[in-house]
Amino acid sequence: MRIPRQTVVAAGTLAAAALLGSSSMPAATSDVAVSVAPTQLSVVGLPCFPGVLNLTMTNTGAKPRYADLTLEPTGPLQLSRTLFSSWLPAVDPDQPVTAPVEVRVPRDAKPGLYRIGVQVDRTRVNVPVTVEPLPAKGPGDNLALGEQATASSTHGNFTLCGAVDGDKDSEHWDTLTGWNDGTRAAFPDTYDVALSTPATVNRVELYTLDSAKYPARVNGLRDWDVQVKVDGAWQTVAQVRGNTVGHVTSTFPPVRADAVRIRCLDGNDHTYSRIVELEVYGS
Structure with a gap:
C-alpha cells in the first residue's frame, strides 16, 4: 500500500502567486513579503500523516511593524x-520569520481539490x-501506519506521530522521525x-534507536x-528482555484488538524509552 505524502512544489512569494482559478495576480498591497512552502499540498485522512505548510513573513518596508497572517481553510481542511503573528524588524539584510502549520482532514473527508486562503x-x-x-489496509499492510498515536509522555x-510515520531510519532520529518519552529515568x-477498525493481529515489529x-x-x-x-x-501478548539490537519481531497467537501498546520498562542507558518505528500486522 502506498500512502500519499505531501506533494512539494517550489516555494513562491504570495504576492506573485496566481489565485486558484484565476490567471490574474493580486496587486501589491503590503510591505510584508510572504512565502509558503510548498505552494501545493496533497493530504490523506490519516491522523498521523498531516501536510505541513511553512509560512514565512519578511518586512520589506522602512519601518519595523507587527504583522498578522491569517489562514482560512475550505471544506474538510x-x-x-489559523493565525501567525510576529514582530518584523526593518533591517538589511532582511530577517524572515517562519512558522509551520499542519494540515489534516478527517478519515471520511471527500476527495477533491480545496484551498487555504492566506492573507496579510x-x-x-x-x-x-x-x-x-x-x-x-488489507492483509500484509502495516495497520499502524499513520494511525492515531498516544503516549504516557513525549x-x-x-512528536507523537514520529513512530508511526513509516520512517525506520535511525539516522533521521530527532530531526525527522521517532518517539522519545519525556520523563528521564522514570519507567x-x-x-x-x-x-482504524478492530483487527486480528499476530505480529509487531519494533525499531528502536x-x-x-x-x-x-x-x-x-x-x-x-x-x-x-x-x-x-x-x-500482554509478548515480552522482550535484555534487547541490544535495533529491530525486534514479536509474534503471538492471533487476537482481535482495537489498539496496540508498547509498555517500555527500561532502556539500555536507563534514561529514556526510544522507538523509531512501530509496525503492526495481522492475519
Missing part, C-alpha cells in the same frame, strides 16, 4: 493554527490542497497506536511488553 493586510492568495482517497524534540512508559552514533546496545530500548487492547482492557 483542518489547520493546527489586503494581499490574499489561495494555496491548493488535494485530498486524496483514503487507502485501504519529549519536546519529538514504565507507554506508546499506543489505535487501529540504532545508528553509528547511537547504537542500540547503548541507547536502544532494552525491556518492553507488547500489549493489545481487547474489550477495553490491555493484555
